[in-house]
Amino acid sequence: MKNKPTVGEILQAKGVSRRGFLKYCATTASLLALPPAMIPRIAKAIESARRPSVIWLSFQECTGCTESLTRSAAPTVEGLIFDAISLDYHHTLQAASGDQAEAARHAAMEENEGGYLVLVDGSIPMGNPGFSTIAGISNYDMLMETVAGAAAVVSIGTCAAFGGIPGANPNPTGAVSVGDLVKDKPIINVPGCPPIPMVMTAVLTQFLTFGQLPEVDKYGRPLAFFGQTIHDRCYRRPFYEQGKFANTFDDEGAKAGWCLYKLGCKGPTTYNACATVKWNQGTSFPIESGHPCLGCSEPDFWDKGGFYEPLSTGNFGSGAKVAGAAAAGVALGAVAAVAGRRRQAKYTKEA
Amino acid sequence: MTSIDNIGVQVQAVHGNVRPILNEVLHALDKLIDNNETTIIDLAGLPFGPGELDVLEETLGKGELSAQLDALGSSRIQETTYPGVWWIEHRNAHDEVVGRYLEITRIPEILSSQDADICAGRVSLGEQFE
Ligand code: SF4
Numbered sequence: 146m147k148n149k150p151t152v153g154e155i156l157q158a159k160g161v162s163r164r165g166f167l168k169y170c171a172t173t174a175s176l177l178a179l180p181p182a183m184i185p186r187i188a189k190a191i192e193s194a195r196r197p198s199v200i201w202l203s204f205q206e207c208t209g210c211t212e213s214l215t216r217s218a219a220p221t222v223e224g225l226i227f228d229a230i231s232l233d234y235h236h237t238l239q240a241a242s243g244d245q246a247e248a249a250r251h252a253a254m255e256e257n258e259g260g261y262l263v264l265v266d267g268s269i270p271m272g273n274p275g276f277s278t279i280a281g282i283s284n285y286d287m288l289m290e291t292v293a294g295a296a297a298v299v300s301i302g303t304c305a306a307f308g309g310i311p312g313a314n315p316n317p318t319g320a321v322s323v324g325d326l327v328k329d330k331p332i333i334n335v336p337g338c339p340p341i342p343m344v345m346t347a348v349l350t351q352f353l354t355f356g357q358l359p360e361v362d363k364y365g366r367p368l369a370f371f372g373q374t375i376h377d378r379c380y381r382r383p384f385y386e387q388g389k390f391a392n393t394f395d396d397e398g399a400k401a402g403w404c405l406y407k408l409g410c411k412g413p414t415t416y417n418a419c420a421t422v423k424w425n426q427g428t429s430f431p432i433e434s435g436h437p438c439l440g441c442s443e444p445d446f447w448d449k450g451g452f453y454e455p456l457s458t459g460n461f462g463s464g465a466k467v468a469g470a471a472a473a474g475v476a477l478g479a480v481a482a483v484a485g486r487r488r489q490a491k492y493t494k495e496a
Numbered sequence: 497m498t499s500i501d502n503i504g505v506q507v508q509a510v511h512g513n514v515r516p517i518l519n520e521v522l523h524a525l526d527k528l529i530d531n532n533e534t535t536i537i538d539l540a541g542l543p544f545g546p547g548e549l550d551v552l553e554e555t556l557g558k559g560e561l562s563a564q565l566d567a568l569g570s571s572r573i574q575e576t577t578y579p580g581v582w583w584i585e586h587r588n589a590h591d592e593v594v595g596r597y598l599e600i601t602r603i604p605e606i607l608s609s610q611d612a613d614i615c616a617g618r619v620s621l622g623e624q625f626e
Contacts, residue, residue, distance in 0.1 A: 163610035165567030168586050169604075172595040181536035181597065328508070380545030383510050402507035402546070420543045426592040433546060 152353065153192030166192075173354065178369040190354045197353060198257040199264060200250055200291055201235035204284040205277050205311040205320055210302035211235075213339035214346075224432030233261075247280050248445060254294050262352060263295045265323050268304040268311045272319030297331040297358055298323060299348055302440060306334035306365070313447035324365065324488045333358055334365040337442035341422050344370045364444065366416065375412035375438050378420035381405065394435070405432060409453035411440030510545040514552050517542075517598070521556075521581055524600035528580055534601040549596075551598055555580060556598075564609060569594070 150158075156166055170188045174181055179227065234254030241249055254260060265288065270276035274283035292298055300323045301310040311320035318374065324332050335345055350365055351359050359367035376382065384390070384404040391398035392407055404410070412420075415438050419430040432438055437453070440446045450458070511560050517537065524535035539549070557577035565571040569588040578584055586595040 162567050164565060164606055167606055167610070168565075168567055168571060168595075171597070172586055175540045175595045175597075178541055181538055190500040279510070378543040380510050380512075380543050380548070384508075384511060400507075421541055429546075 151192060152194045152196060155196065155410055160480075176343055177351055177354075177359075184473035188356055189454075194353050194356070197296075198253050198261040199349070200233055200235050200253055200261060200295075201264040201266075202284075202287060202291060203235075204267030204269050204288070204305070205318065206302065206304050207310075208266075209339040210266040210345075214301075214342050218338065233257075244278055247282075250291065254291065258294045260296050261294070262349070263292050263298045263316065264301050265298060265305045268308050268322060269326060270311070270318035271321055272317070276318045285326070286346055288323065292327050292330055295330055297333065297352075299333045299335060299345075300324065300329055300365075301335050301345060302340055303336040303338045303433045303446065306336040307444040309338065310447055313445075314401065331358055332363060332365050333367060336364075336366065336442040337417060338439075338446075339423070340442070341370070341418060343422050344418060362416065366442070370418040370422070371416040373416065375417055375420050375432070376410075378418075379412055379432055380420070381432060399435060402435075405435075405437040407455050408437045409451065410437035411443070411452075411456065412438040413444070413456060415440040415443050417442040434438040507546055509547055509551075511548050511551055512544050513544055513548055514555065517552060518555065521578075521598060521600060525578070527582060528600055528602070534599065537598040537600075539596040539598065553583065556583060565606065571606070573607060 153166075156169070161169070166188065167184070170184050170191060171181065173187055173191070174184050179187070201211075234250040267277075267284075269284045269288060271285065274285060277284045279287060300306040304311055304320070308316070308320050308322045308325075311318055312322070324334065333348055335348055337344070344367070347370065348359060351357065351367075359369060362368055362371055364371075376385070379385075381402065381404045384402075385406060389398060389401075389403040390407045391403050391405055393399065394408065399408075408415070410432065412432065419438070420432070423430045423433075439452050440449065443449075445478050517539075520535075520537055524537070527533040527535060539552075559575035559577045559579065561575040563573045565573060569586070569591065571587065572583070572585045574583045574585075575581070580600055580602065582601065583600040584595075584597045584599055584604060584606070585593060588594045
């Protein structure tokens with residue numbers, strides 16, 4: 146690791162000016178939900194950080210997670226993070242295949258023993274090792290061999306984090322999550338079907354910048370992004386508080402942009418950052434486009450009853466509680482702003 | 497008229513974030529006047545509804561000075577009609593907005609020439625003409 150260039154050196158070699166670097170640090174602070182006062186500290190940390198080695202394993206997945214992350218072809222601010230990490234193995238993206246690719250994986254593991262990150266997308270079939278293999282190696286064997294010398298594991302997407310669609314009833318391949326198998330390494334779950342690209346890069350950035358993994362919730366999800374529900378930060382929340390709901394996709398309520406709770410919105414029980422980080426170049430998120438949240442970043446989202454059944458029908462456990470909570474409503478802006486500030490205040494204290 | 501225009505969607509506006517932010521700007525201006533203290537408000541973490549950000553931008557308006565920065569994509573640095581209140585928007589190479597801030601300060605730091613760039617420029621000019 147010692148001979149690897151620092152991120153500062155990499156950016157300098159790419160002709161990135163100091164202004165460009167400051168801009169990069171400002172957007173990094175924003176990405177990590179850190180207060181702008183932290184920018185100088187981030188700049189110092191990033192400049193001297195050495196690029197970590199990353200091994201990306203893809204198991205039973207649809208490649209949607211990789212697609213979500215690697216759509217960008219031209220250099221972007223967040224794309225620089227990927228120049229700053231050393232992606233030593235990703236069998237979908239790398240040119241090498243078969244024995245050559247496996248040799249690259251082994252070389253990265255040996256060279257960075259104890260310090261590399263393993264990113265996994267897809268679930269692991271335990272029903273029969275032959276259901277999914279890479280270079281003749283079962284997903285289980287490859288996972289266990291690769292994580293043995295890793296600093297930490299990041300499960301990218303709901304399949305790796307919770308089993309996802311392959312693990313949905315009747316789970317024909319006996320699919321399990323990374324966390325079901327790996328017990329002796331820190332695991333960060335970044336669920337979503339697919340996850341928000343910026344959340345994936347934020348986890349890597351945090352590791353790169355501060356050499357530490359983010360604070361997580363009970364499902365191992367980074368609190369900066371999964372600390373609040375979609376409902377907590379939904380701009381339609383005032384309509385929910387006022388009891389103004391769309392009852393069908395084409396009624397007056399739908400046209401007026403009212404709350405989608407009765408159309409099956411899982412926002413109240415779903416922890417994710419779609420309502421603020423948004424999708425498609427920050428354009429919108431499903432609720433803003435008129436469709437209820439499916440709850441794709443929650444465990445077993447596929448098996449929790451109909452997507453268009455309201456939470457209060459009882460399939461989701463906490464529906465009655467959520468419906469009752471409307472009476473005790475609080476103004477949206479205030480809730481979101483206070484929660485955001487609280488998180489920022491915490492980091493300022495630590496800075 | 498296209499069929500899309502025929503869909504009678506008239507989304508009711510929700511502008512719950514604008515007033516609290518304007519209040520924060522007022523407090524930040526007091527801090528700038530009294531203690532010369534800069535405040536940066538990161539607009540990325542707030543759940544803006546459709547059009548809400550536009551209302552905030554329109555309310556603050558455009559002042560006398562605006563600058564465009566080209567570094568890792570373009571950035572717009574615009575003083576609002578309220579001197580000392582700057583609207584800063586960073587974009588990446590795909591022209592996607594990657595950061596949006598209100599900076600309450602005399603001059604945003606990113607507008608100053610940076611020491612590292614000045615030194616590098618000095619070396620490169622020297623190489624050509626010395
Ligand atoms: S139920 Fe869904 S649409 Fe309604 S306020 Fe909550 S998250 Fe938004």
